[in-house]
Amino acid sequence: MDRFVSTYAMRLDSKGRMSVPAAFRALIARDGLEHLICHPALDLPALEAGGTRLMSGIDSLIERFPPYSEAREQLAGALYGAIETLKLDSEGRVMLSENLKAHAHIQNEAVLVGLGDRFRIWEPERFRSHLAEATAKVRALKQQLGSRGARDIRAEEA
Secondary structure, three states: OOOEEOEEEEOOOOEEEEOOOHHHHHHHHOOOOEEEEEOOOOOOOOOOEOOHHHHHHHHHHOOOOOOOHHHHHHHHHHHHHOEEEEOOOOOOOEOOOOOHHHHHOOOOOOEEEOOOOOOOEEOOOHHHHHHHHHHHHHHHHHHHHHHHHHHHHHHHOO
């Protein structure tokens, strides 16, 4: 698998270290990295983490704006300026900084959620709430797409 997939519940140990799932570490290692790239999500109480593909996504997003534009400068500062490199230890653990933990409200537990090119790190209760809201939106979208498809098919048959 060449994507971050699945959801993993993790505990932080007494020193504040968190294990990174082997499947996620394998993707990071394929990038030739021995660390995670991590930053606070811009619009969620969660952390964005990953490797080279996460950085490429950030680069692509910033490059959409004209050089030296105010929007580009603000976005670059908000993203590049907030990135932390989290060194993976020999047992596949990382230490989340106090700043990262505070942003995501993480204390003793975290949930790592695969998003394909990156993964998010959540405080478990906040993730459950986010997932419930996202699931409701997806169900509504499915119904909307399903009924639109039926209307389109009926129109074509007429």
